[in-house]
Amino acid sequence: MAVDLNFNYYSDSYVGYDSRGSVFPTFNLFGAIANGTGNYDFEAGVSQPLFNRAYDLRLKVAGYEYDMGNSKVYGLRSGADVTTADGVFKVSAEFGNDRLTGQYGQVGAYVNIGFQAENIVKGESPFSKPEPIFRSPRNLRQMASQPAKRNWRKPSAVIANTKCQGMPDDSQFQTPEDKACFWSGKTTMAECIARGYTVQTQTPGGSWVENYINSFPNSRTSTDDEYTRDFEPMWICASAASARMAMGTVRVFLNNPRANSVFYTTELPTLQSNSNVPEVWAYYWNSTTLTWDGPVKLK
Numbered sequence: 001m002a003v004d005l006n007f008n009y010y011s012d013s014y015v016g017y018d019s020r021g022s023v024f025p026t027f028n029l030f031g032a033i034a035n036g037t038g039n040y041d042f043e044a045g046v047s048q049p050l051f052n053r054a055y056d057l058r059l060k061v062a063g064y065e066y067d068m069g070n071s072k073v074y075g076l077r078s079g080a081d082v083t084t085a086d087g088v089f090k091v092s093a094e095f096g097n098d099r100l101t102g103q104y105g106q107v108g109a110y111v112n113i114g115f116q117a118e119n120i121v122k123g124e125s126p127f128s129k130p131e132p133i134f135r136s137p138r139n140l141r142q143m144a145s146q147p148a149k150r151n152w153r154k155p156s157a158v159i160a161n162t163k164c165q166g167m168p169d170d171s172q173f174q175t176p177e178d179k180a181c182f183w184s185g186k187t188t189m190a191e192c193i194a195r196g197y198t199v200q201t202q203t204p205g206g207s208w209v210e211n212y213i214n215s216f217p218n219s220r221t222s223t224d225d226e227y228t229r230d231f232e233p234m235w236i237c238a239s240a241a242s243a244r245m246a247m248g249t250v251r252v253f254l255n256n257p258r259a260n261s262v263f264y265t266t267e268l269p270t271l272q273s274n275s276n277v278p279e280v281w282a283y284y285w286n287s288t289t290l291t292w293d294g295p296v297k298l299k
Contacts, residue, residue, distance in 0.1 A: 006043040039066035041077075049134065056083045056133045064098075073098055087130040088112055099244075102275025164237040172205030173241040178248035182239075182271075184263040185255025185285070191292070197251055200242045209238045236266055243270035246277050252298065255285040272299050 041064035048057050058081040065074050075098025083090040090110045097103045114128035181197030183189045192199045200206035213231050239262050250271055257263055271280050281295035 002047045004045045004047070006045075007040070009040045040064065050082075053134055054085055056085065057081070058083070075099075083133055085133050087133050099276075102273070164233075164241075167234070167237050167241070168205040168208050170205075170241045170245055172208070173200065173203045173238065174245040175203060175242070175247070180242070180246040180248070180250045180277075181253070182243070182250065182263060182267050183253045183255075184257035184261050188253040188255045188285070191253045191283075192251070195251075200238060203242070205241060206238055209234050236262055239263075239267050240270055243267045244274060246271060246274060248277065249279045249281065250277050251295070252280060252282040253285070253292070254282055256287075268298060 041062050043060055043062035045058050045060040047059075049055070050057050059079075060081065061076070061078045063074070063076055065072055075096055077094055077096035079092060079094035081090055081092045088111060090112065091108070092110065093105070093107045095103070095105045112130045114130065116126050116128060119126045175198040179196075179198045181192035181195075181199050183192055183199065189199055189201075193202075201210050213234060243266070252263070252268075254263070268280070271277050277299065279297065280299035282298050283292040283294040284296070286293045
C-alpha cells in the first residue's frame with residue numbers, strides 16, 4: 001500500500017495582467033499570490049495493488065478553491081483510478097461538488113504512450129512506455145511527471161466580467177429561499193416587489209451597486225457607448241452574482257425582453273446551472289389584455 005499527497009497552485013496566467021508596455025501579456029504568478037487571486041487544489045491518494053500486482057487501484061479525495069473575481073469557490077472531489085502495472089492504460093471515475101457547478105461526475109479512459117520523433121530518423125520505434133507503476137519508489141516518477149489537476153469547471157455564463165474588480169462579495173447578493181425574483185423590461189421590477197419577492201437592488205450588494213452608479217451625475221443620461229463601457233459591466237456582474245446566490249423556486253417577470261438582454265445572456269443560463277434552484281417560472285406581460293400570462297417553466 002502507498003499513500004501520496006499532491007498540491008497544485010496556479011493563477012490566471014496570460015489573462016489581463018500588466019504587460020508593462022509589451023504587446024505580449026506577462027505571467028504574474030507572484031502578483032496573483034499577493035492579491036489572493038490564485039487557485040489551488042490539494043489531493044490525497046491511497047494505492048493498493050490488485051490481482052498479483054497486475055493493476056494498481058488508487059482511491060483519491062481532493063479539495064480545491066478557485067477565484068471568481070469577487071468571491072472564492074470551494075469544492076470537494078473524490079474518485080478512483082485503476083491503472084495497468086506498466087502505466088499505459090488507466091480508467092478513472094470522479095465525483096465532485098461545489099457551489100457553482102453543483103454535483104458533477106466524470107468517467108474517462110486514458111492511454112499514456114510517449115512519442116519521440118527523432119527515433120524515426122534512427123530507424124527505431126518512436127513510441128515508448130511510461131514508468132512502471134510498481135518500480136521503487138512506487139508511483140513517484142509517474143506522478144511527478146503529471147500536470148497539475150486544475151479544475152476549469154467555470155460555466156461561461158456564470159461570469160459576465162471575469163474580474164468584477166471592486167464588486168461586493170457574492171454573499172451580499174443572497175435572497176431568502178423561494179423569494180428571488182428577476183425581471184426584464186419596464187414595470188417588471190415593481191411587479192416582483194408588489195408580489196412580495198426580493199429583487200437584486202433590495203440586497204446589500206445590489207443596493208451598493210445602484211448607489212455607486214447613481215453617484216455619477218451622467219449615469220442615467222450617458223450615451224449608449226458610455227453606459228456599455230462604464231456602467232453595464234457592473235450590473236452584469238451583479239446579475240450573475242444574484243443568480244449564483246439564488247435558492248429555491250425563482251420567479252421571473254418579462255416585458256418584451258431583447259434576445260441579448262442580461263436576463264437571457266447571463267441570469268437565465270446561470271440560474272439553469274445553479275443546483276440550488278430547482279425551478280424557474282416566468283410571467284410574460286400581455287400588452288393586449290394588460291395582464292401577466294404564465295407562469296411558464298424555464299427550468
